[in-house]
């Protein structure tokens with residue numbers, strides 16, 4: 001199976017409610033879609049969102065680095081050489097992890113199609129269903145409580161609460177949500193780098209002293225502040241998870257060697273795709289450190305690939321935050337993995353199983369417009 005061409009499209013899905021974090025607010029899932037065709041008529045799909053505040057990547061930069069650099073590593077190559085192709089992508093340009101992830105997702109889609117099995121089976125997995133948490137955006141307490149009610153009525157029993165923009169209000173938000181939700185759901189907090197180390201200890205000790213048990217606390221301090229993560233981990237009971245501090249296997253090794261965090265959040269858009277995400281899982285396993293598989297605010301092409309990976313690596317990936325598609329008003333992808341409330345049902349057809357995509361706008365001349 002030889003790669004013939006690389007094309008681009010865009011896909012936009014409105015959200016049920018604005019997605020608000022300490023870093024940004026968005027109203028749509030906007031993906032750059034990558035379409036790779038082979039000479040024998042197979043088609044692989046990849047995608048990537050723009051998350052400049054986390055990865056530094058925008059749709060334009062992703063498109064441009066694929067067009068100018070990465071596609072030249074792929075065209076004319078055999079898909080069976082997947083490991084070498086991923087190494088070539090990684091070596092071709094520094095950074096640009098979202099662009100590499102989009103390419104790898106399409107490559108793994110084609111590779112598993114060539115084997116005639118769903119991606120999770122090609123990766124050695126057998127579990128075909130996963131359960132995800134759902135994100136509650138940071139907002140007024142009343143709005144967050146009504147979003148929690150909606151999530152509970154849709155069957156979610158793990159809520160990922162976004163906070164991190166005002167310390168005292170954040171403490172009140174968590175206390176109000178914990179009292180409101182009671183035992184109906186477990187709570188994860190995602191501060192998205194919004195506090196400093198001392199504020200984190202103060203906030204988490206205040207929350208813990210009220211008997212509130214958190215499943216985990218994600219990225220309380222800025223990405224570079226590894227000392228801060230160590231300081232917090234030594235002083236609070238809650239488990240601390242690295243997200244923005246953990247892009248590469250090397251960063252994860254440093255975090256774990258220093259005892260800075262208890263859990264790692266792996267995302268394809270940070271690692272540069274599945275091949276490097278697998279390495280991160282392996283590094284974490286050497287420290288008996290559990291991993292979450294997470295996503296950006298992104299649609300079901302890339303999130304499906306992450307779900308297939310998680311299903312294949314259940315020993316390393318025990319926590320799932322793959323709610324991007326669930327936050328959208330509809331899923332434009334036909335034939336692939338199904339997202340229904342908290343339940344993710346992986347396709348049983350070959351690859352990612354994508355038959356068609358509604359509302360796809362092809363980009364002429366490789367320009368994001």
Ligand SMILES: C[C@H](N)C(=O)N[C@@H](CCC(=O)O)C(=O)O
Pocket residue numbers: 021023024051054134135160190192243294295296297298321322323324
């Ligand atoms: C969507 C997912 N649950 C999530 O919260 N992801 C990120 C933020 C992604 C974004 O801003 O697009 C996270 O910080 O974990």
Ligand SMILES: [Mg+2]
Pocket residue numbers: 190192218219243244265
């Ligand atoms: Mg996060």
